[in-house]
Amino acid sequence: MNPLTPKGLPRLLKFQGRQEAPAKGRKSRGLLALLIALLIAYPFLPFVNSYWIDVAFFVGIYVLLGLSLNIILGEVGLFNLGHAAFYAIGAYTTAILYTQFQVPILLLLPLSALIAGGFAYLVTSPIIHLRGDYLCIVTIGIGEIVRITALNNPFDLTKGANGITGVGNPDFGLFAIQSPTQFYYYIWVIIALVIIGLINLQKSRVGRAWNYIREDEIAAEASGINVRHYKLLAFVIGTALAGVAGNIYGSKMMIVSPSNFTFMESCLIFVIVLLGGLGSIPGNLLGATIIVVFPEIFRQFASYRLLFFGAALVAMMVFRPGGILPRKRERAGLRGLGISRLPADEDAFLQEALRAAPVASAGAVQPAENAIVLETQQITMQFGGLVAVNQFDLKVRKGQITALIGPNGAGKTTLFNVITGIYHPHSGKVLFMGEDITRLKPHRIIAKGIARTFQNIRLFPSLTCIENVMSGPHCHAHHGVWPALFHFAGQQKEERTILEAAARRLHQVGLWDYRNELARNLPYGKQKMLEIARALASDPQLLILDEPSSGLNDKETEELMEFLTRLVHEGFTILLIEHDMNVVMGISDRVTVMDMGYKIAEDLPQNIYNNPKVIEAYLGKEE
Amino acid sequence: MNRRVFAMVTLVVTLSALFAGCAGQGAQTETIKIGLQAPLTGDYAAEGQWAKQSVEVAAELINARGGVLGKQIEIVVADDASNPKDSALAAQKLIAQGLQEVIASYGSSVTAPAADLYDANKVVSVGYGCTAVRLTMDKQRPYFFRTAGRDDTQSEFFVKFATEVLNAKRIAIMHDNQDYGKGVADDAMRFLQPYIDSGQVEVVYFDAITPGESDYSAVISQLKELKPDVWFFTAYYAEAALLLKQAREAGLTTIFVGNNSVPTPEFEKIAGVDAIKGSIHLNEPMPQFLDFPESHEFLNAYRAKYNELPGSIWAVYAADALNALAAAIEKAGSTDPDQVANAMRTMTDARGITGPLLFTERGDRKDIPYYAYIYNDQGVLELYSGQ
Amino acid sequence: MQVLLEQLVNGLTIGTFYALVAMGYSMVYGIMKLINFAHGDLFTLGSYLGYTLLVIGGGWVTTTFGVWGGVVVAVLGAMLGIGIAGLLLERVAYAPVYKAGRLPLVVSALGASIFISNGIMAVWGPRFQAYPATSIPSGSILLFGDFRITILKLVTILVAFALMALIYFIVEKTLFGAAVRAMALDRETATLMGIDFRKIILFVFFVGPALGALAGVFAGLNYTRIIFNLGWSYGLKAFTAVILGGIGNIPGAMLGGIMLGLMEALFEGLVSGAWKNVFVFIILIIILIVRPTGLIGEKIAEKV
Known part of the structure; x- marks a missing residue:
């Protein structure tokens, strides 16, 4: 929705009034309690027989599968249409190790997870960089490879199409899980634990990193997210969970055969995630329930049930394309970030954050005034036969605003992309504070202290403003999956620091009031400021801005100039591409002019106007 | 959003109540209910449909002769979609409806999990399209039989x-x-x-x-x-x-x-x-080459109803599974699973479309030529x- | 030596079929970036339509127009019918979901696929149907050694290549084709340049499925056997072929399809049938590791 319309603004402002939030929390807690009570009492409800208990068990299996794929597809946005393969690996690990070596089923539960995750790591690490559909077909391929391999019975391990029979039940020593009711509780207790872990993960640096990647991979990388690492991490965790589902499935069915791990099964799991809503855990529960219960209800109309099912899928996507229960981030407020002991009053938190570090200032190590912060030496960048940047030298000095100007297509943005590691130059070097950073990846470069914005705004559109800005401090934090899973004290402290830093920067650019609004709902000018706040939040030495004033009106441009000047006083160094000569002349200390990949001038702003080469580049050569 | 969760839960609960209710009432009527688990959808949907048609024709013939123990036979169908998971659920469903004898199923790896469930719940099950040796030889399933021969x-x-x-x-x-x-x-x-x-x-x-x-x-x-x-x-x-x-x-x-x-x-x-x-x-002897009166009777009835022959031999075995069960119930004088299973093993004069219906101790069909x-x-x- | 040659020809014929299905797939894919699961099922529906045309009234079409005439009628009828079905599908299942992004579109396509295949089952039954022998052109010619190929297969290959050439010409050499390609590259800009998105969509959703229907009828004629879930594996093969060649370009889909057929035939014929698909997918993965955007997929650097 467009927040600029008269209808949009009041709604936007209403969200800032948090009065109803606690009431909402109580209500949903009440419903949650009711749901849990229902789940606990379910097997004893008068009309529930062993058949319906088994149906609920299989709902559980698909909830687990849905949750596991949700990490990969929902949180990170990776198309995985071969998820059944990892489910199969878990089931086969359990079946083979149990029947051949009598390893107890319960011990096989973590082992199945480990092997499924390990397998996923091996097969996905060479292909994880593939984009969308290419990755999709590869996962389909992995699914088929695993299924056919199981069918072909290599080394007599998988017993071919017959499958492995005689898989045992989980045995706790005192009692074994055997009856439908026992299996029901067994799987739902596991689901409860998994959900707690996943919610903790969602509300952590790790979960946010996944979402950043889903929203915009390039912006995520440039904001300090090690994209490859987090994608692999999601694959490993998601598939490990599928392995768990495989283990439980195998021990319940007591037989594991390839016919259960078909491409159709992968599609079904895929549908569960989308039906519920990407990244939404309640949505997942509902999606799995529908997928299992719907055909059961229609089992009476056997021949037509899939016909209805197909039509229902289409209808669902037509009428609720975001899923039935999409995750609503903007309603959760700062509490939704999962950091413990936040003050109920969010403004009070802001004051706290400002007190913690009253003056926003640039990174820790301050170089001497006028020292060279950034230097490019003879950078050359080619695309095919086109030389976009040609032996380019650029120097940026501490505490100055350096402007890079030039006609369209001069290669300015390409140079920025080389500096920030998105492109690797064919020759030449980039030195930052004397250190060679030429071949570093973008997420390493931002950690060194260079943050950037993009020519066409690249925010994380479906995340809130505060979450957007929280990506900035990501590269300086270090708590990984395990602390996040359990929300250990150290991790909580770090999360709070991240939030405080983000709050300060958001406040600094004047967007604190929009903290819980989705980034895509902001007007254009505010989106630009948000992007700057995100860059600032990484506490960079050097801020690289690509046409910060484009698309802004005069008043906004004025404000931007003031703001940038203030930043310099606070100790930041700025390199910017700009077309607006008022801005260039108004605030920059040095101007470098680029044309056709070459540097044609470098001077003080007031001298640039009279430089004949510059005039020629902009106006053409006088004949 | 939580209201919707609740609505969904309520819906599920209500529906389950509804279905459980149906099952409860059904058990008290004056028919003998026999389950048929078959792949009515999925890759082997055609086989499932043929099995259903054949079993229904066989049931009509039995009913026309006066039924079993003086009661009419009623077939309760459950779809297993030719997949092990659905098979387990279909089996649970038939078990939950209080059936004591079922015909199940097509495909050995689909039949196996169902056969285990039937066995654990003391329900006699007769396979018709499952020929893997291991079904009867890997472990003893006292309530499992099959009318098809082994691989x-x-x-x-x-x-x-x-x-x-x-x-x-x-x-x-x-x-x-x-x-x-x-x-x-x-x-x-x-x-x-x-x-x-x-x-x-x-x-x-x-x-x-x-x-x-x-x-x-x-x-x-x-x-x-x-x-x-x-x-x-x-x-x-x-x-x-x-x-x-x-x-x-x-x-x-x-x-x-x-x-x-x-x-x-x-x-x-x-x-x-x-x-x-x-x-x-x-x-095995194909129906059209069999000179038993039972085969002629069945094929004529089938042709009269569907204007063709059964599409595969497995469908005929499904019909014979019903014939075997009917004979065993008649012999046992009750539908009690233990007595029926016992009768299946010991009966000597039961005849079906594909010849004598005799079973070994382990539940395999005897003497299939x-x-x-x-x-x-x-x-x-x-x-x-x-x- | 002869066996190798035979397998190459076998692979080529199998591949031609894949290429034909893949081409229609690729057209829709290029514009919509949609993994159109329903394409395979439209292919099946086309096959059934052709079948119905040939058996209706006791083979009236064949007796009236002759065997080859009957084939032409069945092909054109099925193409027209499925073209319209494709438009309908787009209206009902895809058009309302465009704005929601790609993932809901995929699910909608999956739903449509399940619906169509089960709809076919409801109408024509779950059993195999066979194209009537009297409507199938007979005869074969000796190609080399003792290797025979049916005339029908030869015609299929010729028709396929002719169509590929035609589509290639339309898409690459005409103004309209340029509009289609522009749309595939960047919908927003193309729309701003005055290209009518709806018109392109209509074209693509008519021609793509119609090509699928043509492939379906020829599949029925060549292999006689049709069943409601026939399209599932063809759809998957088409998708594989499209990716192998490189998304959204017609020559890529053709190359991908033929390569896929060759790989299958050579591996099945010379090594092992049971491991065939494992081999095919491993090769596919290796190709994608080396060339992340397919064999002749252009390297489109995202503008940053």
Whole structure:
């Protein structure tokens, strides 16, 4: 929705009034309690027989599968249409190790997870960089490879199409899980634990990193997210969970055969995630329930049930394309970030954050005034036969605003992309504070202290403003999956620091009031400021801005100039591409002019106007 | 959003109440309910539909004769979609409805989990399209029986037929990597081993085709190169028909021997007379060749109702599963599963469409004879009578 | 030596079929970036339509127009019918979901696929149907050695290549084709340049499925056997072929399809049938590791 319309603004402002939030929390807690009570009492409800208990068990299996794929597809946005393969690996690990070596089923539960995750790591690490559909077909391929391999019975391990029979039940020593009711509780207790872990993960640096990647991979990388690492991490965790589902499935069915791990099964799991809503855990529960219960209800109309099912899928996507229960981030407020002991009053938190570090200032190590912060030496960048940047030298000095100007297509943005590691130059070097950073990846470069914005705004559109800005401090934090899973004290402290830093920067650019609004709902000018706040939040030495004033009106441009000047006083160094000569002349200390990949001038702003080469580049050569 | 969760839960709960309610009431009526678990959807939907039709015809015949123990038989159908998970659920569903005897199911790996559940809940189940040896031999399932023969019976027959009647030296065995086809192929290999060891026979080809595809020219070119005397195909009619048609079009003249899933009306229709003539098929006595009064009666009734013959032999076995159960219930004088299972093992005079319905201690059908059939030049199946 | 040659020809014919299905797939794919699961099922529906045209009234079409005439009628009828079905599908299942992004579109396509295949089952039954032998052109010619190929297969290959050439010409050499390609590259800009998105969509959703229907009828004629879930594996193969060649370009889809057929035939014929698809997918993965955007997929650097 467009927040600029008269209808949009009041709604936007209403969200800032948090009065109803606690009431909402109580209500949903009440419903949650009711749901849990229902789940606990379910097997004893008068009309529930062993058949319906088994149906609920299989709902559980698909909830687990849905949750596991949700990490990969929902949180990170990776198309995985071969998820059944990892489910199969878990089931086969359990079946083979149990029947051949009598390893107890319960011990096989973590082992199945480990092997499924390990397998996923091996097969996905060479292909994880593939984009969308290419990755999709590869996962389909992995699914088929695993299924056919199981069918072909290599080394007599998988017993071919017959499958492995005689898989045992989980045995706790005192009692074994055997009856439908026992299996029901067994799987739902596991689901409860998994959900707690996943919610903790969602509300952590790790979960946010996944979402950043889903929203915009390039912006995520440039904001300090090690994209490859987090994608692999999601694959490993998601598939490990599928392995768990495989283990439980195998021990319940007591037989594991390839016919259960078909491409159709992968599609079904895929549908569960989308039906519920990407990244939404309640949505997942509902999606799995529908997928299992719907055909059961229609089992009476056997021949037509899939016909209805197909039509229902289409209808669902037509009428609720975001899923039935999409995750609503903007309603959760700062509490939704999962950091413990936040003050109920969010403004009070802001004051706290400002007190913690009253003056926003640039990174820790301050170089001497006028020292060279950034230097490019003879950078050359080619695309095919086109030389976009040609032996380019650029120097940026501490505490100055350096402007890079030039006609369209001069290669300015390409140079920025080389500096920030998105492109690797064919020759030449980039030195930052004397250190060679030429071949570093973008997420390493931002950690060194260079943050950037993009020519066409690249925010994380479906995340809130505060979450957007929280990506900035990501590269300086270090708590990984395990602390996040359990929300250990150290991790909580770090999360709070991240939030405080983000709050300060958001406040600094004047967007604190929009903290819980989705980034895509902001007007254009505010989106630009948000992007700057995100860059600032990484506490960079050097801020690289690509046409910060484009698309802004005069008043906004004025404000931007003031703001940038203030930043310099606070100790930041700025390199910017700009077309607006008022801005260039108004605030920059040095101007470098680029044309056709070459540097044609470098001077003080007031001298640039009279430089004949510059005039020629902009106006053409006088004949 | 939580209101919706609640609504959904309520819906599920209400619906389950509804269905449970239906099941509860049903058990008290004056019919004998017998379950049929069959793949009514999924890849083997056709088999499931045929089984359903055949069982219903058989039930009508029994009911017309006055039913069992003076009560009418009612068939309760559950779809297992030819997949193990749905099979387990379908079984639970029939068990929860209080059924004591069921016919289940098609496909060995689909039948296995259901058979375990029926067994654990003391429900007599009779398989009709599940031929893997392990179903009866891996472990004792006291309540499980099957009317179809085992893979090894037919494989043994093939080996005798190929070596003694056809005098084959070079044999090609082709399967589809599914549980049934692979099972027969593996057993054939096992029975061939002594001949291979003595150098009398060479297996020149043992591999799988991918079911569901349309063009098998690559594998046919390969067979042409290998020049086997006999080409034993151990999977289903749909692939058999395509293979045979394409082989004959490509000029491959090797003797084709199909197993008991091949000679069906579909096979004849897809491959066409030109392709099928001269192909040999190993089968339990096919209904149309049986001279039992039961077979004539059944086939006439089936034809009268559906204007065709049952599409596959498995459907006839499903009908015979019902006949066996009916006879056992009559003998036991009750539907009590223990007594019925006991009667199944001990009955001596039960007769079905495919002959006497006698079972071993482990639940296998006793004395299933095998015959070789050949399509004549008009494309009509007749008993094989040598060269 | 001959066997290798035979397998190459076999692979080529199998591949031609894949290419034909893949081409229609690729057209829709290029514009919509939609993994159109329903394409395979439209292919099946086309096959059934052709079948119905040929058996209706006791083979009236064949007796009236002759065998080849009957084939032409069945092909054109099925193409027209499925073209319209494709438009309908787009209206009902895809058009309302465009704005929601790609993932809901995929699910909608999956739903449509399940619906169509089960709808076919409801109408024509779950059993195999066979194209009537009297409507299928007969005869074969000796190609080399003792290797025969049916005339029908030869015609299929010729028709396929002719169509590929035609589509290639339309898409690459005409103004309209340029509009289609522009749309595939960047919908927003193309729309701004005055290209009518709806018109392109209509074209693509008519021609793509119609090509699928043509492939379906020829599949029925060549292999006689049709069943409601026939399209599932063809759809998957088409998708594989499209990716192998490189998304959204017609020559890529053709190359991908033929390569896929060759790989299958050579591996099945010379190594192992049971491991065929494992091999095919491993090769596909290796190709994608080396060339992340397919064999002749252009390297489109995202503008940053």
